[in-house]
Amino acid sequence: MTSSIDSFSIAPGDWLGLLGGGQLGRMFCHAAQSMGYRVVVLDPAADGPAAMVADRHIQAAYDDPAGLAELARSCRVVTTEFENVPAGSLRTLAAHCRVSPGADAVAIVQDRNDEKAFIAAQGIPVAPHAAVRAAQDLRDAPDALFPGILKVARLGYDGKGQAPVASRDEALAAFVEFGGVPCVLEALMPLDYEISVVLARGFDGADVVFPVARNLHRDGILAVSTVAPADGDAAHARRQ
Numbered sequence: 001m002t003s004s005i006d007s008f009s010i011a012p013g014d015w016l017g018l019l020g021g022g023q024l025g026r027m028f029c030h031a032a033q034s035m036g037y038r039v040v041v042l043d044p045a046a047d048g049p050a051a052m053v054a055d056r057h058i059q060a061a062y063d064d065p066a067g068l069a070e071l072a073r074s075c076r077v078v079t080t081e082f083e084n085v086p087a088g089s090l091r092t093l094a095a096h097c098r099v100s101p102g103a104d105a106v107a108i109v110q111d112r113n114d115e116k117a118f119i120a121a122q123g124i125p126v127a128p129h130a131a132v133r134a135a136q137d138l139r140d141a142p143d144a145l146f147p148g149i150l151k152v153a154r155l156g157y158d159g160k161g162q163a164p165v166a167s168r169d170e171a172l173a174a175f176v177e178f179g180g181v182p183c184v185l186e187a188l189m190p191l192d193y194e195i196s197v198v199l200a201r202g203f204d205g206a207d208v209v210f211p212v213a214r215n216l217h218r219d220g221i222l223a224v225s226t227v228a229p230a231d232g233d234a235a236h237a238r239r240q
Contacts, residue, residue, distance in 0.1 A: 012036025020081035021048025072096035132183040153182040
């Protein structure tokens with residue numbers, strides 16, 4: 001018997017939907033168009049990088065009902081170029097077309113505390129940390145978390161919403177500066193370098209692991225990723 005997942009296919013010429021109009025979306029558009037697909041982008045900006053090259057642009061907020069309905073009518077499958085689109089919008093779209101990644105997965109990666117809890121629940125080690133939802137959480141945090149880094153739980157990127165904190169008092173001051181929003185306090189770890197392991201899994205269960213990249217950051221922003229053979233790094237990619 002052939003399942004609906006196995007039989008689902010999208011032929012060149014079909015429309016792909018994309019939530020988000022940034023530079024990653026632009027790369028998505030170019031890649032999809034080079035394979036013969038057409039792309040409709042939903043993005044609130046009038047002149048976003050992806051909207052400028054997409055075959056069609058729906059200018060609307062990510063949670064706009066009319067915009068989402070139009071996107072669902074326009075394509076058979078929808079994805080997102082970044083994790084901070086409303087998970088509820090993905091659930092709405094999923095009632096009308098194929099959506100990947102799913103709303104539940106996106107909801108987890110939108111929140112650093114939820115993300116760490118999920119990863120830890122899979123038996124994967126994470127850096128020592130504490131969820132911070134009130135100032136008292138910082139007062140109760142273990143001394144071993146200092147020096148550390150205080151990060152907002154949601155919407156931080158490219159070094160934004162992060163503050164190195166050498167002491168509890170500095171952490172409390174940073175928490176106030178962030179407006180008292182939920183945060184996570186991470187112990188400062190002596191890292192030699194950072195790697196990225198990217199994998200993709202199809203609806204048929206097949207998966208592919210891409211070459212491991214070493215990343216160089218400047219001022220909290222990714223500057224260079226280098227892909228080169230390295231047995232130690234490849235071993236990380238092979239871990240299940």
